[in-house]
Amino acid sequence: MxxxxxxxxxxxxxxxxxxxxxxxxxxxxxxSVNPTFGGPGEYERSxxxxxxxxxxxxxVLKRIEVEDExxxxxxxxxxxxxxxxxxxxxxxxxxxxxxxPEGDLNLWKTDPFKPVVKEGKVFGRGAEDNGHAIASxxxxxxxxxxxxxxxxxxxxxxxxxxxxxxxxxxxxxxxxKEKPFKKGDLILVPDAGSPKGDFxxxxxxxxxxxxxxxxxxxxxxxxxxxxxxxxxxxMKLALLMDEVLHSRFSLRDPLFDPAESTFExxxxxxxxxxxxxxxxxxxIYFDCRILPQYNVDQVVEVVERTTKFVEETFKVKVRVEVVxxxxxxxxxxxxxxxxxxxxxxxxxxxxxxxxxxxxxxGTFAAYVRRMGFPVAVWSTVDGTAHQPNEYTxxxxxxxxxxxxxxxxxx
Ligand SMILES: [Zn+2]
Numbered sequence: 001m002x003x004x005x006x007x008x009x010x011x012x013x014x015x016x017x018x019x020x021x022x023x024x025x026x027x028x029x030x031x032s033v034n035p036t037f038g039g040p041g042e043y044e045r046s047x048x049x050x051x052x053x054x055x056x057x058x059x060v061l062k063r064i065e066v067e068d069e070x071x072x073x074x075x076x077x078x079x080x081x082x083x084x085x086x087x088x089x090x091x092x093x094x095x096x097x098x099x100x101p102e103g104d105l106n107l108w109k110t111d112p113f114k115p116v117v118k119e120g121k122v123f124g125r126g127a128e129d130n131g132h133a134i135a136s137x138x139x140x141x142x143x144x145x146x147x148x149x150x151x152x153x154x155x156x157x158x159x160x161x162x163x164x165x166x167x168x169x170x171x172x173x174x175x176x177k178e179k180p181f182k183k184g185d186l187i188l189v190p191d192a193g194s195p196k197g198d199f200x201x202x203x204x205x206x207x208x209x210x211x212x213x214x215x216x217x218x219x220x221x222x223x224x225x226x227x228x229x230x231x232x233x234x235m236k237l238a239l240l241m242d243e244v245l246h247s248r249f250s251l252r253d254p255l256f257d258p259a260e261s262t263f264e265x266x267x268x269x270x271x272x273x274x275x276x277x278x279x280x281x282x283x284i285y286f287d288c289r290i291l292p293q294y295n296v297d298q299v300v301e302v303v304e305r306t307t308k309f310v311e312e313t314f315k316v317k318v319r320v321e322v323v324x325x326x327x328x329x330x331x332x333x334x335x336x337x338x339x340x341x342x343x344x345x346x347x348x349x350x351x352x353x354x355x356x357x358x359x360x361x362g363t364f365a366a367y368v369r370r371m372g373f374p375v376a377v378w379s380t381v382d383g384t385a386h387q388p389n390e391y392t393x394x395x396x397x398x399x400x401x402x403x404x405x406x407x408x409x410x
Contacts, residue, residue, distance in 0.1 A: 002152075002409060002410050003410075005147075005149055005409055006349075006405065006406060006409055006410060008147070009143055009147060009402075009405050009409065010349070010402050010405070012143055012146065012147065013139065013143055013398055013401050013402050013405065014398060016139055016142065016143075016398065016401075017394055017398065019138075019139060019142060020135050020136075020139060020394050020397045020398060021117055021122060021394055023052070023131075023134065023135040023138050023139075024115065024122040024124075024127060024131050024132075024135050024392065024394070024397070025115035025117065025122060025124075026048055027045060027048070027126060027127075027131040027134055027135070028113065028114070028115040028122065028124030028125065028126055028127055028131060029113065029114070029115060029124075030044040030045040030048060031044075031113050031125075032044070032045040032097055032098050032099050032126060033098070033099055033100065033101050033102075033125075034098040034099065034100065034162060034164045034165045035068065035070040035071050035165075036162075036164075036165035036166075037100060037101045037164070037165070038101070039098075039099075039101060040071065040072070041068070041070075041071040041073075041076060041098065041161070042076065042077070042097035042098045042099075042161045042162075043071060043072075043073045043075075043076070043077055045097050046077040046078070046079055046097050046159060046161065047077070049079050049097065049134065049138070049159050050063065050077075050079050052138055052141075053079065053081045053138070053141060053157075055145075056138075056141040056142055056144070056145035057145060058081040058082055058083050058141065058157075059082050059083055059084045060080070060081065060082035061079075061080075061081050061082075062079070062080040062081075062082075063077055063078070063079060064077070064078040064079070064080060064173070064174055064177070064178065065077055065078075066078070066161070066168075066169040066170075066173050068169055076161040076162060076169035076170070077161060078097075078158070078159065078160050078161050078169075078170055078171075078173070078174055079097075079157075079158075079159040080156070080157070080158050080159075080174070080178070080180070081141065081155075081156070081157045082154065082155070082156050082157075083141065083144055083151065083154065083155040083157075084150070084154055085150055085151040085152055085153045085154040085155065085408065086150050086151070086152050086153075087152060087153060087154070088154070088182075089153050089154065089184055089185060089186070090153060090154035090155070090156045090181075090182070090185045090186070091153045091154070091155055091156070091185070091186045091188065091404070091407050091408050092156040092157075092158065092180065092181060092185055092186065092187045092188065093133070093137050093140075093155075093156070093157055093158070093188045093189075093190065093404060094158045094160060094171065094187070094188070094189050094191075094364065094368075095130045095133035095134050095137055095157075095158070095159055095160070095190065095191070096130045096133075096159075096160050096161070096162075096163030096164070096170065096171075096191065096364070097130070097134070097159050097160065097161055098161055098162055098163055098164050098165070098170075099125055099126035099129065099130075099164065100125075100129075100164050100386050101125075102125050102388075103386075103387075103388060104388065107388035107389070108388045108389055109123075109389055110123055110124070110389070111124075112124055112125035112388075112390075113125060115127075120393055120394050120395055121391040121392065121393050121394070122391060122392060122394065123389060123390065123391040124390065124391075125390055126390070127384070127390050127391050127392045128381050128382070128383075128384045128385050128390055128391065128392040129191070129384075129385035129386065129390065130163070130190075130191055131392060132190065132379060132381055132392040132396065132397055132400075133190035133191060133379060134159065135392075135397045136190065136379075136397045136398075136400040136401045136404065137157050137159075137190075137401075137404070139397065139398070139401040140155065140157075140401050140404045140405060140408075141155070141157065143401070143405060144408075149409075151408035151409050152408060152409060152410070153186070153407070153408045155408055156180060156185075158171070158174065158180070160174060160364070163191075163363075163364055167364055167367060170364075171364045171367055171368075172367055175367060175368070175371060181368070181371075181373055184337075185373070186337060186338040186341060186407065187338060187368055187373055187374070187375045187376070188338065188342070188375070188376055188377075188378065188404075188407075189363050189364060189365045189368075189375055189376070189377045189378075190377075190378060190379035190400065191363040191364070191365075191377060191379065192359055192361060192363055192377050192378075192379065192381075193377070193378050193379035193380055193381045194380070194381070194383075195380070195381070195382050195383070196352065196380070197346065197350065197352055197354075197378075197379070197380030197396070197399065197400070197403075198346070198352050198353065198354045198355060199354065199355060199356075199357060199378070200339055200342060200343070200354050200355070200356045200357075200376050200377070200378045201356075201357060201358065201359050201363075201365070201376070201377035201378065202331050202332040202333075202334055202339060202356045202357070202358065202376065202377075203255060203256070203292065203328070203331035203332070203357070203358030203359075204292075204328055204329065204331075204358060204359055204360075204361065204362055204363065204365065204366055205256065205261065205289040205290055205291055205292065205328055205358065205359070205360045206288075206289070206290040206291075206292065206294075206296050206325075206326060206327050206328040207287075207288070207289060207290075207324065207325070207326045207362050208286075208288040208290060208296055208299060208300070208322065208324070208325050209285065209286070209287055209288070209322070209323040209324040209325070210285065210286040210288065210303065210320060210321065210322060210323065211283065211284075211285050211320070211321040211323050212234075212237065212238070212241070212283070212284050212285070212286065212303075212307065212318065212319070212320055212321075213281065213282070213283050213318065213319040213321075214230045214233050214234040214237060214281070214282040214283075214310075214316050214317075214318050215230060215280065215281055215316060215317040215318070215319070216228030216229055216230035216233060216278075216279070216280050216281070216282075216316045217230075217278075217280050218230075218272070218277060218278060218279060218280030218281075219277075219278045219280075220276065220277065220278070221275070221276040221277055221278050222276070224278050227278045227280065228278075228280075228314070228315060228316055229278045229279065230271070230279050230280055230281050230282040230316060231271055231278075231279040231282045233282070233310065233314045233316050234282030234283075234284055235282075236310070236314070237284075237306070237307065237310045237318065238265045238284050238286075240306055240309075240310065241263070241265075241286065241303060241306055241307075242263060242265060244302060244306050245261075245263040245288070245299065245302060245303070246263060248302050249261045249263075249290065249291075249294055249298075249299065249302075251291055251293055251294070253291050253293065253358070255331075255356075255357050255358045256291065256357065256358040256359065256360070257357060257358070257359065258360065260291070261288070261289060261290045261291045261294065262287075262288065262289045262360060263286060263287075263288045264286065264287045264288075265284055265285070265286055266285050266286065266287045267284070267285035268283070268284050268285070269283035269284075271283075285323070289360035290328070291328075292328035292330075292331065296325060296327050300320075300322065303320055304320060307320055326362055326366065328366070329365070329366040329367075329369035329370045330369055330370075331358065331369070332365075332369060332374040332375055332376065333374060334356045336374035337374070338374050338375065338376045339356060339374070339376050341407060342354070342376050342378060342403070342407065345403050345406035345407045345410070346403055348406055348410070349399075349402045349403050349405075349406045350399060350402065350403065354378075359377075363377050365377045379396075379400055380393075380396040380399055380400050381396065
């Protein structure tokens, strides 16, 4: 009986290429760059999603607004839709509606905010991150409405704002004010994955961003002895930090890819604007992704000891600032119900044998895991998020919706 419904559902989902293309295109058209990065925010995109959901008559359709003076509407909008099933267990699927800026425009072959459909892919900023999830969730809602058969599980769909800049106007607020999840619910975050759809993320590393300022003494480049070249010492310090951090925190955990903690010098601020001045200040940044086996405080401590050594050796002042920090949440148990059910659904719907693992990126699964709920992060994506010429495959959206449908109907 269930099998029969599912095969009918799969057939219908396969026929929704046009719907998926339209949703992806309309999503991309609505620039939703996070206001923290100077963008307009996700208001227009959220309104579009709400409009589509209305057509599918959910049992609950809720707008959750959070005040934010930086956007013209004065509020950031989150959307929650709920479809009643035949039990009191709910499958929650969470997507984010904001996005990162386009980055260097010269690297784009097309306008990032004008969708281009080509060879089964839709190109544009936000196509994969997180338009892919938005489209597959709306497709699930459409099918549930079209087929008119109540799913076994309730379906809760959350379209949250502000994921790319800390989730204070999005999921964090929703978790605190709405408390939507119950013990025993299944929670999915389709915001990372693999091209084959065979990777289920259950753990994330801690994230630490550091700004390191070295202060020496500026002088004319012809008389370096009258100053202290902050740039030279800043470079030495960066290499020393690189070496010390990698050797001190060298543990490998094969659950993760890459298996070790990463410590990368990334951004470098410009110092002097001309060649013939000895720079008095040097500013570098480190992006650190730390295995959950280590405490982030340990890393900060090692950095401080290293900078102290450099201060004493080279007679400079060094200031270390933590620009961002997110301590790893406890990983989801690989034997938790959501992971097992998702593995079964992948095998049933697509013949995929999935593996579990951890990533260095951060998704909002971390907030949910911290509250003690198991979460699976999964989707079928080529990994073009935050890159120029971002795209997602229409067929992957369709295949992912089949997995969602299997979870709620079987
Ligand atoms: Zn994302």
